[in-house]
Each structure stands twice: as C-alpha cells, then as structure tokens.
Amino acid sequence: MAVTMTELDVATEGYVQALLLTYLDDTHADHDQGSGDGPFLDRTYVVTDVHASYMEAWREVVAAFINENESDVREYVDAFSDGREGWSMIGYDLLLTRSGHGPGFWDRGLTDVGGRLAGAALALGQGPPLEIANVFNRV
Helix, strand or coil: CCCCHHHHHHHHHHHHHHHHHHCECCCCCCCCCCCCCCCEHHHCCCHHHECHHHHHHHHHHHHHHHHHCHHHHHHHHHCCCCHHHHHHHHHHHHHHHHHCCCCCHHHCCCHHHHHHHHHHHHHCCCCCCCCHHHHECCC
C-alpha cells in the first residue's frame, strides 16, 4: 500500500521537528562562537519557518526512505497506538538516527525492525551541513 500525502507530510514534519530540537542555532545572539554552545533552533524557529525548497528536499529524503523500507516502516508505524504519531516518529527518528543524535529507531523497543531501519538511516549518511541563513524564511 502506497504512503498517502498526509502520511508523508506528517513524517516530513517529524523530520524537521527533530532537526529543530537537535541543531544549535549559530545565528542566535546567545550562541558562543568560541565554545559552540548556544540555543537549539526550536528556540527561534518553527516548522513553518523553513524555506519551501528545504521542505521539499527533506520531503524527498523522507519519501525515498519510506519507499525503500516500506514493510519495516509500516511495522514501525503500526507499533504506535496513534497512526499520526507513528508517521511523525518515522521522520523524527530518521533525522535523529542519520545524524547520530543518540536516540532513534533503535530506542523504541522494536529491536528487529528498529535495527533494520537504523541501518537504512545510517546508510544515508548525515547529509549536507545545515546553513541556517539559507534554511529559514526569517533569520
């Protein structure tokens, strides 16, 4: 069964939510250039602040991941009581896992399917560096 546009949109939003919660905002006034410490992106931005071209690029990444791992993705989503939450977690855990941010697919108590999805996410690599000035509609 093909993924619906709504499911893909929810998964992509989950991907971006994870990005906002795990990447530091190096453009924020409280960012310390010397130590690299500072606030995370979610302190300044929300999903709707992301430029359309980045949303589309990330949507394509999420769609390809889902299509290439469809049976495992379906099993993963079905493990959540709320289907919307499951689709959101696919995107969320895809970003966390591929970026090496600790928790991710292997951290949800779904050992076999989580391990397979983690392997697929890690195979994507971390992706290109995030250039905040280009990603958001407001900086």
